Amino acid sequence: MCDLEDDDVPQLSFHALAALQEFYAEQKQHNDRGGDDKYSIGRIAENWQLSQFWYSQETALKLAKEAIAAAGEGGRIACVSTPSVYQKLRELHREDLDVYVFEYDRRFAIYGEEFVFYDYNNPLNFPENIAAHSFDIVIVDPPYLSEECLRKTSETVKYLTRDKILLCTGAVMEEAAMRLLGVKRCGFTPEHTQNVANEFRCYANYDSGLDHGV
Numbered sequence: 425m426c427d428l429e430d431d432d433v434p435q436l437s438f439h440a441l442a443a444l445q446e447f448y449a450e451q452k453q454h455n456d457r458g459g460d461d462k463y464s465i466g467r468i469a470e471n472w473q474l475s476q477f478w479y480s481q482e483t484a485l486k487l488a489k490e491a492i493a494a495a496g497e498g499g500r501i502a503c504v505s506t507p508s509v510y511q512k513l514r515e516l517h518r519e520d521l522d523v524y525v526f527e528y529d530r531r532f533a534i535y536g537e538e539f540v541f542y543d544y545n546n547p548l549n550f551p552e553n554i555a556a557h558s559f560d561i562v563i564v565d566p567p568y569l570s571e572e573c574l575r576k577t578s579e580t581v582k583y584l585t586r587d588k589i590l591l592c593t594g595a596v597m598e599e600a601a602m603r604l605l606g607v608k609r610c611g612f613t614p615e616h617t618q619n620v621a622n623e624f625r626c627y628a629n630y631d632s633g634l635d636h637g638v
Contacts, residue, residue: 547579610634
């Protein structure tokens with residue numbers, strides 16, 4: 425029999441308790457979803473240290489439909505640092521499309537051969553099966569709002585795309601985006617599942633449906 429005074433009971437620090445609560449919340453989220461959730465947005469939790477902020481369901485669907493329309497039947501779509509768009513594309517069961525997710529976070533390797541490890545600091549470091557100008561559209565959201573990140577990511581985009589570029593980034597990057605990628609602002613405003621301090625916008629280098637409905 426143990427008779428501990430309250431002062432003798434171990435206490436968790438605030439940060440440890442928060443981490444434990446987050447762990448239990450993630451476990452409950454996984455248990456509540458059931459089995460067929462491989463491509464659900466949020467299946468892989470955001471990691472803010474990697475500057476991850478997932479799109480809302482509505483935004484992911486809007487961007488996925490735009491990518492499908494832009495790529496055309498049998499098209500190839502590259503999702504560069506836009507895993508929630510990749511997930512929505514696969515959730516739509518469009519097996520006629522080739523879709524790849526380019527991500528630094530190796531948790532997305534659960535998507536097998538469609539996952540390509542990507543570090544914007546090495547913008548052209550790809551496996552042999554990723555050929556230059558082999559994607560009909562690249563949809564990209566650079567992880568950081570800095571010109572250095574956008575410039576390096578732009579090298580990736582120009583290497584991958586045959587022509588079409590769909591960029592989501594902070595409005596503060598507009599001038600640099602226009603200069604580096606030749607894009608213009610679209611009418612559609614992307615939203616995230618969490619509140620994001622910076623104002624975000626979509627940009628494209630072609631006549632997209634994001635100005636007049638998809």
